[in-house]
Amino acid sequence: MKRFNLFLIFYLLAVVMNGQSEDAFATYCEQTDFKKTPRYAETIDFCRLLAATSPMAHFTTFGKSPQGRDLPLLIVDKDGFFTPESVRNTNKVVMLVEACIHAGEPDGKDAGLMFLRDLLIYQKHVEILDHVTILFIPIFNVDGHENFSHLNRINQNGPDELGARITAQNINLNRDFLKADAPEMQYWLHLYHQWLPELFMDVHVTDGADFQYVSTYGIELMNQNMEAHIRKWTQEVLEPQIIQKMAEANHLIFPYFEPFNWNNVDTGILCQSYPPQYSNGYAAAMNRVGVLVENHIYKPYEQRVKATYEMIRICGEILNKEYKEIKQAVSLSDQTIASSAFRAEPMPLSYQTSRTDSVMVDFLGWGKKTIKSDLSGADWTIYDYNNPISSRLGMYATPVVQHSVQLPDAYIIKPECMEAIALLDRHHITYRRLEEGQTMLVETYRFTKVQFAQRQYEGRITVTPDFLTQTERVFYPAGSVIVSMNQLRARLVAHLLEPKAPGSLVYWGFFNPWCQPASEFYINLGYMEVKGREMMDNDPLLRKLFEEKKAGDPDFADNPQAILQFFMTELRKNVEPEINLYPVGRIVYR
Numbered sequence: 001m002k003r004f005n006l007f008l009i010f011y012l013l014a015v016v017m018n019g020q021s022e023d024a025f026a027t028y029c030e031q032t033d034f035k036k037t038p039r040y041a042e043t044i045d046f047c048r049l050l051a052a053t054s055p056m057a058h059f060t061t062f063g064k065s066p067q068g069r070d071l072p073l074l075i076v077d078k079d080g081f082f083t084p085e086s087v088r089n090t091n092k093v094v095m096l097v098e099a100c101i102h103a104g105e106p107d108g109k110d111a112g113l114m115f116l117r118d119l120l121i122y123q124k125h126v127e128i129l130d131h132v133t134i135l136f137i138p139i140f141n142v143d144g145h146e147n148f149s150h151l152n153r154i155n156q157n158g159p160d161e162l163g164a165r166i167t168a169q170n171i172n173l174n175r176d177f178l179k180a181d182a183p184e185m186q187y188w189l190h191l192y193h194q195w196l197p198e199l200f201m202d203v204h205v206t207d208g209a210d211f212q213y214v215s216t217y218g219i220e221l222m223n224q225n226m227e228a229h230i231r232k233w234t235q236e237v238l239e240p241q242i243i244q245k246m247a248e249a250n251h252l253i254f255p256y257f258e259p260f261n262w263n264n265v266d267t268g269i270l271c272q273s274y275p276p277q278y279s280n281g282y283a284a285a286m287n288r289v290g291v292l293v294e295n296h297i298y299k300p301y302e303q304r305v306k307a308t309y310e311m312i313r314i315c316g317e318i319l320n321k322e323y324k325e326i327k328q329a330v331s332l333s334d335q336t337i338a339s340s341a342f343r344a345e346p347m348p349l350s351y352q353t354s355r356t357d358s359v360m361v362d363f364l365g366w367g368k369k370t371i372k373s374d375l376s377g378a379d380w381t382i383y384d385y386n387n388p389i390s391s392r393l394g395m396y397a398t399p400v401v402q403h404s405v406q407l408p409d410a411y412i413i414k415p416e417c418m419e420a421i422a423l424l425d426r427h428h429i430t431y432r433r434l435e436e437g438q439t440m441l442v443e444t445y446r447f448t449k450v451q452f453a454q455r456q457y458e459g460r461i462t463v464t465p466d467f468l469t470q471t472e473r474v475f476y477p478a479g480s481v482i483v484s485m486n487q488l489r490a491r492l493v494a495h496l497l498e499p500k501a502p503g504s505l506v507y508w509g510f511f512n513p514w515c516q517p518a519s520e521f522y523i524n525l526g527y528m529e530v531k532g533r534e535m536m537d538n539d540p541l542l543r544k545l546f547e548e549k550k551a552g553d554p555d556f557a558d559n560p561q562a563i564l565q566f567f568m569t570e571l572r573k574n575v576e577p578e579i580n581l582y583p584v585g586r587i588v589y590r
Contacts, residue, residue, distance in 0.1 A: 025050075025117050028042050028046070029110040032159075034110075034301045034302035034305060035301075036159050036161065037106040038110075039146065040139060040142060044070075044072055046113055047138060050074065053120070056076055057074060058080075059073070059074050061073060063183065063184065063187025064187075065142045065168065067142075067146075067168050069142040069143060070142075073135060074136040075134075076129065076133065076134040076135075077092070077129065077134075084195045087133045087195075091323065091327075093323045093326055094134075094135060094195050094196070095133070095315060095316060096195065096200045097112055097312055098200070099111075099112055099137060099138055099139065099140070099203050100138065100139040100141055100144075101173045101279065102144075102172075102174065102205075103144035104153040104162045105153075105203070105204050105205035106162055106163070107304045107305050108138075108203025109138045109139060111308035111309040111311075111312060112136050112308075125316070125317070128313070128316040128319075128320045132320045132323065135191075135195060140184065140188065141167055141173055143167050143168035144167050145164075147163055147164040147168075149164075152165075153297075155297060155298075158302075169459070174278055175277055175278070175458050177277050177279060178277045178282070178496060178508070179510075180426050181458070189426050190428075192286075196288065198288055198289065198319065198327070199288070199291060199315060200279065200283045201311070201312065201315060202280065202290070203295070204295070205294065205295045205296075205297050205304065206296055206297050207297060208259065208297070210298055211254075211365045212252070212365060213253055213254045213364060214303050214307040215246075215293060215295050215296065215304075215307045215308070216253060216294045217253055217291060218255065219234060220273065220280055220281060220290065221234060221235050221239065222398070222399050224347075225273060225274075225285065225351075227336055227491075229329045229333045230326075230329045233322075233326055238315075242291075242314055245318075246310060246311070246314060249314070255271055256271070256292060257270060257395070258272065260355075260396060267394075269363070269393055270396045271353065271397040275495065276503060278292075279292065285491045285495060286491075287330060287333035287337055287488060287491070291311075291315060293308060334488040337487075337488055337491055338486050338490060339486070342490065343406070346404040346407075347405055347407050347491070348403070348404045349500060349502070350401075350501065350502045351399040352402050353400070354396060354400050358397075359395055359397070361393060361394075362390050362391070363393045364390055365390075365391055366383040366384055366385060366387060367383070367388075368381055368382060368383045368384060369382055369384070403500045405494065405500070409589045410484045410485055410587040411493065411497050412481065412587055413480060413481040413584050414476060415477060415480050415481065417511070417584070420496075420505050421481050423510075427489065429489050430487050430489075431483040432482050432484075433478075433481055434476060434477075434478055437477045437480075438475070438480075440474060440476055442585030443470070443471050443585065443587075444470055444471070444472055444474060444581060445469055445581075445582040445584075446467055446470065446580045446581055447465055447466070447515050447581075449465075450466065450515040451463070451465075460508050462507055463506055463507055463512065465499045465507075467499065467582065474578070483497075499511075506582075511583070511584075514583055523568070525561070528567040532564065532567035535571065550563075
């Protein structure tokens with residue numbers, strides 16, 4: 001801290017002596033005419049400079065990366081309230097802006113530094129802070145950020161050098177919000193659930209098609225991933241105002257999409273739904289607004305940064321104006337999700353966008369021509385940036401439910417599932433433990449077949465399960481965890497514990513030993529010559545079942561191996577009754 005105070009004194013003295021007071025707080029990106037983005041240390045120093053200069057800012061860290069770097073956080077509040085408790089005692093709402101979750105996409109970092117500098121130092125847009133507290137993470141993937149190279153994202157139009165997409169552990173943080181394998185994500189979850197921001201903005205850069213828009217945006221509005229009250233406010237208030245105000249700022253935007261056919265955007269555009277393993281999907285599952293900003297990879301860096309600046313400003317202005325309404329919508333959403341009324345109807349877990357239902361929209365693209373490449377011999381599409389055009393394209397944005405589930409009143413998890421229970425803690429999900437073992441009537445899943453991925457994905461072997469659903473009595477030992485669904489995180493609980501959810505813990509391999517157990521049960525089949533007779537002597541019903549099967553199935557009666565296997569199967573039912581049982585039960589109060 002002393003080192004930094006000296007740095008600040010000498011920095012400001014140098015600025016004054018050189019007559020540069022007007023540019024004293026120019027960001028590194030601005031100083032290089034948007035050709036470069038600052039490294040980690042330079043970014044931290046600028047955040048510290050803002051915090052040391054303005055009483056409305058506080059710089060802190062919220063964790064460490066695997067390589068030992070601090071995760072930076074700048075908190076901005078006009079009254080100097082820098083803890084979630086103090087802010088929640090006011091009428092303010094919280095906006096969290098996150099940059100560099102993919103460190104090769106630094107637009108949000110430089111835009112956020114410029115915006116907060118203007119707000120804190122030059123008092124521009126400072127009225128936003130009347131009812132809004134801003135949290136700013138300039139670099140989330142700090143280790144990947146320092147993997148600096150001019151070769152990263154070589155098709156991206158600036159800056160000259162930048163970081164990498166993945167962390168030092170080769171994890172893509174924007175697939176990690178549910179499973180939380182990365183230490184960075186574990187710290188982030190603690191930060192998020194402490195503050196529970198009403199709006200979370202995550203800034204990215206696209207990898208895809210070419211068009212006129214500098215920015216596209218994604219909000220979970222086209223399905224039931226977001227509770228009705230907050231979805232209504234977002235759809236009727238937030239989204240229209242973002243579109244209008246961005247247009248007024250000369251930044252036309254469009255919903256984030258994928259081309260229906262990657263080789264030809266003219267075939268239409270496809271808007272997808274994002275489950276809570278992604279940033280905006282996670283916010284939606286928490287009854288909050290998640291705004292995904294996806295800037296256009298081919299646009300000049302200066303355009304992308306300035307468009308992001310406007311998105312931050314506009315979202316802040318809307319929150320400041322509508323703070324009462326969004327607080328009410330969030331409160332009603334939390335109450336609804338935590339009630340039995342929410343469980344009255346099946347909850348959709350996954351969607352697929354309809355490939356047949358579309359609406360026509362105006363789309364701003366470029367004139368183009370297709371030639372035969374003299375390099376590869378393939379058809380090569382070349383865009384004419386001097387020929388902007390508007391086309392009528394089909395937009396496919398109708399969600400079709402793939403899988404839904406009738407939620408229970410509670411889930412119960414056996415205590416040996418320690419990794420899964422630890423994850424409940426990371427997501428701040430509330431539960432209680434059984435003090436004594438208890439046999440309970442529960443709805444269960446018994447795995448019948450599972451398909452393991454042939455290749456790892458995000459460091460895990462993913463699982464596609466098939467199972468039977470039934471009601472049975474199961475013994476749960478002391479220490480088992482009961483997760484009541486009467487909590488605001490109920491939707492998140494379902495996404496974690498329902499095996500068919502697209503980012504469930506079953507999918508991510510947390511329950512592989514139960515999906516495909518390594519049985520210790522082994523008896524030579526020939527032993528059933530002895531045991532089979534003993535079993536029938538002790539169980540007349542089994543003898544009757546065996547005789548009926550022989551009489552009604554000649555193939556069985558003439559197959560010695562099948563007969564011995566019959567007794568082996570009956571024996572195994574009692575030896576390993578839970579061999580294929582999912583250790584998470586569903587409690588339904590009748």
